[in-house]
Amino acid sequence: MKVYISNYLSHSISIIDYETLEMEREIVLDNNIYPHHFCVDEDEGKIYIPSLVNGTLYEIDIISGKILNSISVGGSLSQIFMHGDELFVSNEDTNSIYIINKYTLEAISMISVDDMPHGLGYDQKNNKLYVPCINSIICIDIENKIIYKKIDTDFKAWHLEVDEKKKEIYVSTLDGKLVILKEDDLEIINTFYELLLPVQIRFNYIDERVYISDLGYNQIKILDYRLGKYIGKIKVNGIPQGLEISKDYSRLFVSDTENDEIKVYDTKTNQLIKAIHVGKEPTTIVCL
Numbered sequence: 078m079k080v081y082i083s084n085y086l087s088h089s090i091s092i093i094d095y096e097t098l099e100m101e102r103e104i105v106l107d108n109n110i111y112p113h114h115f116c117v118d119e120d121e122g123k124i125y126i127p128s129l130v131n132g133t134l135y136e137i138d139i140i141s142g143k144i145l146n147s148i149s150v151g152g153s154l155s156q157i158f159m160h161g162d163e164l165f166v167s168n169e170d171t172n173s174i175y176i177i178n179k180y181t182l183e184a185i186s187m188i189s190v191d192d193m194p195h196g197l198g199y200d201q202k203n204n205k206l207y208v209p210c211i212n213s214i215i216c217i218d219i220e221n222k223i224i225y226k227k228i229d230t231d232f233k234a235w236h237l238e239v240d241e242k243k244k245e246i247y248v249s250t251l252d253g254k255l256v257i258l259k260e261d262d263l264e265i266i267n268t269f270y271e272l273l274l275p276v277q278i279r280f281n282y283i284d285e286r287v288y289i290s291d292l293g294y295n296q297i298k299i300l301d302y303r304l305g306k307y308i309g310k311i312k313v314n315g316i317p318q319g320l321e322i323s324k325d326y327s328r329l330f331v332s333d334t335e336n337d338e339i340k341v342y343d344t345k346t347n348q349l350i351k352a353i354h355v356g357k358e359p360t361t362i363v364c365l
Contacts (some may be wrong), residue, residue, distance in 0.1 A: 078094075079101070079265065079361070079365055080092070080364050080365075081115070081364075082355050083113060083126070083360050084103075084112065084355055085359075086357035088105065088106045088110055088111065088112070089103050090124060090126075091104075092248060098257070100355070106137065107144065109128070110128050110133075110135055111128050111130045112128070112360075114127060117363055119365055122140060123138060125179065127154030127166050129154060132150055132170070133150070134148050134157070134164070134166060134192075135147045136179075143364070148183070152165070154170040155195045156197045157197075158197045160242065162180060164178075164179050170191045172192055173188060174190060174194060174217065182264070184320070185222075188217060190213075190215050191213040191227075192210050193211045194208045194215075194285045196236035196237055200239045200241060200260065204218070205217065205218060207246060209236065211251075212231075213228060214234055214237070214248065214258070215232070230256075232248075232252055233250050233251035234250055235249050235250055235275075235276070236275075236277055236278065238257040239260065242282065245266070246260055247287065249272075251274070253293070254268055255268070255269040255298075256269075270299070275290065275291050275298070276317075277290050277319055277320040278303065279329070281326045284344055286299055286300065287299070288300075288320055288322070295312065295314075296312055297311035297313060297320070297342075314333075315336040318359075319332035319359065321362035321363065323364055324364070326344055328341055329343075332362055337358065338355065338359070
């Protein structure tokens with residue numbers, strides 16, 4: 078099992094061995110590639126990286142680290158999601174979602190959304206992709222490539238995570254809130270205000286916990302999944318941004334952009350297991 082990390086300012090992807098928590102190697106990218114977010118296709122041995130700076134999507138070989146292909150679509154490419162043979166990429170400048178064939182990197186379609194689409198959240202059971210925009214949340218039907226439904230909001234949606242068990246959507250906002258909505262009609266059912274700048278959200282279904290990285294307060298906030306209330310926090314000696322939880326829910330990975338580290342916590346005790354030095358400004362973490 079591998080853990081992949083994008084290092085925005087050092088133009089690289091770090092790869093960590095999950096069992097030993099040792100740095101395995103680092104893929105050094107071209108200096109014009111700023112990897113904020115990415116997705117990994119281990120079957121094909123490729124990493125797909127949308128660059129925030131130059132509006133280009135890159136296909137990278139995992140072994141050699143070389144660019145295999147690229148497509149320039151312009152704008153500011155934020156996040157990427159892979160579904161089958163297709164890549165869905167959010168573009169904050171053009172207010173759209175690009176759909177691209179992952180084998181040829183040819184554009185298939187473009188879906189216009191609202192202002193500044195950033196994060197992407199996927200509902201695997203219903204095959205829907207949720208897009209948080211500054212004043213709305215949009216649901217895309219992936220098969221038909223159309224907007225299925227949307228809701229206008231009075232909060233600035235940034236990242237979101239779909240809870241398929243409860244059929245709810247957790248949204249972190251740029252105005253310091255965590256908003257929970259029903260998935261079926263996007264009705265707001267709860268709002269938490271005790272945050273400053275929440276980023277990513279992860280669910281721990283075994284211990285019934287929800288983790289939210291708050292880079293404003295330098296903490297990981299912890300919610301009781303069943304009761305829906307705050308029950309604790311993990312103080313991070315640094316600035317937490319990216320979150321990932323292992324498939325067995327035993328380890329929580331946090332990217333610390335201040336110290337250029339991945340911090341690994343035991344989910345039973347919330348204790349730090351190890352801090353692993355990676356590249357400059359680590360952001361997204363993918364555990365496969």
